[in-house]
Amino acid sequence: MKIGFFDSGLGGLTIMDAVRAAMPQYDYYYYGDTAHVPYGDKTEAEVYELTKAGVTHLFEQGALIVIIACNTASAETLRKLQDTFLVEAYPDRRILGMIIPTIETLLAAGSTKPLLIGTKRTVDSGKYQIELDKVSETHIALQSLATPTLVPYLEAKSSNKACAELTQLLHAYAHPFDALILGCTHYTILTDCVRNQYGDQCVVLSQDEIIPTKLQEYLSRHPTLEHALTKGRNTTCYYSGASHTI
Numbered sequence: 001m002k003i004g005f006f007d008s009g010l011g012g013l014t015i016m017d018a019v020r021a022a023m024p025q026y027d028y029y030y031y032g033d034t035a036h037v038p039y040g041d042k043t044e045a046e047v048y049e050l051t052k053a054g055v056t057h058l059f060e061q062g063a064l065i066v067i068i069a070c071n072t073a074s075a076e077t078l079r080k081l082q083d084t085f086l087v088e089a090y091p092d093r094r095i096l097g098m099i100i101p102t103i104e105t106l107l108a109a110g111s112t113k114p115l116l117i118g119t120k121r122t123v124d125s126g127k128y129q130i131e132l133d134k135v136s137e138t139h140i141a142l143q144s145l146a147t148p149t150l151v152p153y154l155e156a157k158s159s160n161k162a163c164a165e166l167t168q169l170l171h172a173y174a175h176p177f178d179a180l181i182l183g184c185t186h187y188t189i190l191t192d193c194v195r196n197q198y199g200d201q202c203v204v205l206s207q208d209e210i211i212p213t214k215l216q217e218y219l220s221r222h223p224t225l226e227h228a229l230t231k232g233r234n235t236t237c238y239y240s241g242a243s244h245t246i
């Protein structure tokens with residue numbers, strides 16, 4: 001069986017590529033919902049239905065574990081999918097998200113003044129603060145900034161424009177921060193852009209650098225799942241709309 005990845009478009013590919021580089025032996029299947037990108041300004045109900053459809057597709061294609069490589073979908077659907085849909089329809093499968101591994105990494109970095117940037121849906125959901133409060137021994141007030149103009153540039157492969165836009169937004173942001181969470185998988189493409197400018201003053205958390213290790217740790221804690229994963233080194237990509245390569 002395969003490891004599946006779900007995202008609204010291009011962002012999740014960066015996560016899958018990083019996982020494949022770390023663990024090339026497995027079989028992978030990617031679902032990019034490019035017919036409906038961006039998710040960041042959709043309603044919670046819309047994001048839930050689209051994500052459930054994508055996850056169902058991945059399970060039907062033989063995914064044992066689905067990684068929702070999308071913060072917006074992780075924020076709005078993960079707990080609900082795990083607690084209801086998975087239990088009722090696919091009890092032997094697993095769905096994992098982006099937020100908890102990122103928060104664990106944030107805490108390990110010792111940040112006390114983190115800033116999250118992400119889509120409007122991710123920021124409005126408050127899920128990062130909720131999950132942070134569950135695991136942090138002290139209260140850490142998460143600052144957040146919605147940056148909805150970036151995904152359209154990144155889907156159009158205009159990373160220079162996205163970098164210029166993000167630079168402007170961060171320059172205008174008046175409050176100090178000691179960690180910057182790139183809380184949208186599309187933003188992994190902007191890691192160098194922000195590290196070049198803010199790398200001296202804060203830790204930059206990019207999820208393509210977080211998820212491979214976290215998944216390796218997860219598989220070593222769950223050997224039965226690991227044994228059920230086929231080791232054929234195959235990758236399939238499926239797009240509901242326009243296709244992408246990076």
Ligand code: DGL
Nearest residue numbers: 038039040071072184185
């Ligand atoms: N890449 C996604 C995320 O991590 C979604 C971006 C979008 O579709 O708006 O939030």
